[in-house]
Amino acid sequence: MSVALFYALAGAGLFSIGLHALLVHRHLLRKILAVNVMGSGVFLVLAAMAAPNAIALSDPVPHAMIITGIVVAVAATALALVLMLKLTAETGQAVLPGREEENS
Amino acid sequence: METLISWAIDVALVLLVVSLAWRALASTDLFKAIVLFIAFGLVLTLVWVRLNATDVALAEAAIGAGVTGALLLAAYAKLRATSPDAIVDRAGGISGIGAISLLILILLVAAALGYAVWTLPSDYAGLGKEVAANLDQSGVSNPVTAVLLNFRGYDTLLEIMVLLLALLGAWSLGITIPRPEAAPGLVLDTLSRLLVPLLILVAAYLLWVGAHAPGGAFQAGAVLAAAGVLMLLSGRELPAALATWPLRLALVLGPATFLMLAVITLILEGRVLKLSPEWAGRLILIIETTATISIGVTLTALFMGAPPGEEDR
Numbered sequence: 246m247s248v249a250l251f252y253a254l255a256g257a258g259l260f261s262i263g264l265h266a267l268l269v270h271r272h273l274l275r276k277i278l279a280v281n282v283m284g285s286g287v288f289l290v291l292a293a294m295a296a297p298n299a300i301a302l303s304d305p306v307p308h309a310m311i312i313t314g315i316v317v318a319v320a321a322t323a324l325a326l327v328l329m330l331k332l333t334a335e336t337g338q339a340v341l342p343g344r345e346e347e348n349s
Numbered sequence: 350m351e352t353l354i355s356w357a358i359d360v361a362l363v364l365l366v367v368s369l370a371w372r373a374l375a376s377t378d379l380f381k382a383i384v385l386f387i388a389f390g391l392v393l394t395l396v397w398v399r400l401n402a403t404d405v406a407l408a409e410a411a412i413g414a415g416v417t418g419a420l421l422l423a424a425y426a427k428l429r430a431t432s433p434d435a436i437v438d439r440a441g442g443i444s445g446i447g448a449i450s451l452l453i454l455i456l457l458v459a460a461a462l463g464y465a466v467w468t469l470p471s472d473y474a475g476l477g478k479e480v481a482a483n484l485d486q487s488g489v490s491n492p493v494t495a496v497l498l499n500f501r502g503y504d505t506l507l508e509i510m511v512l513l514l515a516l517l518g519a520w521s522l523g524i525t526i527p528r529p530e531a532a533p534g535l536v537l538d539t540l541s542r543l544l545v546p547l548l549i550l551v552a553a554y555l556l557w558v559g560a561h562a563p564g565g566a567f568q569a570g571a572v573l574a575a576a577g578v579l580m581l582l583s584g585r586e587l588p589a590a591l592a593t594w595p596l597r598l599a600l601v602l603g604p605a606t607f608l609m610l611a612v613i614t615l616i617l618e619g620r621v622l623k624l625s626p627e628w629a630g631r632l633i634l635i636i637e638t639t640a641t642i643s644i645g646v647t648l649t650a651l652f653m654g655a656p657p658g659e660e661d662r
Contacts, residue, residue, distance in 0.1 A: 247471065248355075248356075248359055249400075249471075250466070250467070250471070251359060251360075251363065252359070252363065252396065252399075252400060253466045253469070254463055254466055254467070255363040255366065255367060256466070257459065257462035257463050257465075257466050258367055258459065258463075259366070259367060259370055260459075260462060261455055261456075261458055261459035261462065262367070262370055262371055262374060263370070263374070264455060264458060265374075265451070265452070265455045266374035266375070268451055268455075269448070269451065270374070270438070271438075272379065272438040274379055274382075274383075274421070274424065274425070274428070274438075275374065275379070275382065275438060277421075278373060278374060278382060278383070278386050278421075279374055281386070281417065282370045282373070282374060282386075282389070285370075285389075285390075285393055285413075288405075289393075289396065290466060292396075292397060292400045292402050292405060293400060294469065294475075295400070295402065295475065296400060296401055303401045303402075303477060304475035304476055304477040304480075305476075305477065305480050305492035305493045305495070305496050306475070306476045306477075306480065306496050306500075306501070307475075308402045308404055308405050308493045308496075309404075309493050309496035309497045309501060309504070310504070311402070311405045311408075312404060312405055312408045312493070312497065312565075312567055313497070313504050313505065313508045315405070315408050315409060315412050315413050315567075316408075316412060316508050316511075316512060316567055316644075317508055317511050317512075318413070318417075319412050319413070319416055319417050319420070319648070320511050320512045320514075320515035320651075321515065322417055322420060322421075323420050323515055323516075323519060323648075323651040324515040324518045324519055326420055326421070326424040327424075327518070327519040327522050327524055327654055328522065329424065329428075330424060330427055330428065330431065330524050330654070331522045331523075331524055333428055333431050333432060333435045334431055334524070337431075337432050337434065337435065338432075338434065338435055339428060339435045339436075
């Protein structure tokens with residue numbers, strides 16, 4: 246197994262951990278963290294694939310895409326945090342209304 | 350022996366990254382989760398260095414760990430100020446059979462992703478050769494900057510627009526900012542006086558060096574935002590005279606310059622953001638300088654969360 250493949254598999258692992266947390270947790274701040282971890286997993290796969298073996302020339306295109314991705318992620322995170330604060334100001338809780346609340 | 354040490358470092362880093370991510374997402378205390386997430390970002394920075402992606406490492410340290418961490422902590426503080434109940438993360442919307450079937454589903458997804466990554470061809474060439482062959486036409490000698498601002502400039506144009514849109518979205522929600530509870534201590538005050546000029550200098554350096562070495566507009570903008578956040582934290586406010594149109598101008602300076610260049614190149618060269626080789630170096634510097642200012646101001650404004658001067662409404 247090459248180093249790149251090892252890191253790419255770790256990236257897939259991070260994505261799965263993030264996806265699990267996104268679905269399991271109800272608190273929105275935790276969901277935002279989970280989405281960020283998922284994004285980091287995707288970036289890790291991209292970066293690992295940029296240098297598939299030690300001899301090959303490192304590919305700058307995925308690197309540029311990751312930098313773009315990091316900036317888009319911070320923009321999305323900032324907007325999500327403000328949305329969470331707005332929801333908390335309205336309802337007093339930082340969770341999305343679930344099925345129980347709708348029924349009652 | 351050398352490969353063994355190198356492998357040991359890689360394995361240790363990956364274990365650390367995965368366990369930090371796991372603990373950040375599983376710890377019961379939200380504050381702890383945020384701090385662990387920032388640590389996760391910093392260790393990830395080392396991973397980028399191991400993968401020879403120094404530009405990405407700088408962006409991760411400045412934006413991924415730095416600015417995101419500041420935003421998360423600020424949101425946590427505001428959440429606590431809004432309602433003490435809101436920072437308690439009650440466990441589990443899902444339990445019993447639901448949790449088990451979800452776990453099985455996630456494991457299936459993980460296995461499928463792992464298989465997909467495993468079967469990726471390892472002998473493809475990528476675009477490294479093409480970028481290297483055209484690098485002397487791009488006006489800069491750092492291949493990542495060449496891709497970001499010349500070969501795939503439209504990506505970066507859209508990305509700057511996304512950043513501006515996020516701020517407009519955040520502002521339009523009309524969150525009120527609670528006043529800072531206490532005056533900053535002597536240490537924070539002195540430290541910010543020392544650090545802010547230094548941070549501005551570092552930002553200028555990162556901007557300039559991006560043409561031929563790791564660095565560039567986004568890293569520089571994030572460092573500039575760090576200076577802005579530090580000033581806000583130490584109790585300084587944007588003077589009312591600057592909070593109106595000068596702030597708006599700083600916000601749109603980068604996107605507007607970039608957009609204007611896109612239109613001009615479309616008319617003159619017939620293709621959006623096609624930079625002619627003899628002008629490319631100077632044009633990239635102009636785009637990057639204006640973008641750095643706008644990125645720095647936008648990220649600082651996102652940290653504030655609401656347009657300045659509207660705290661008291």
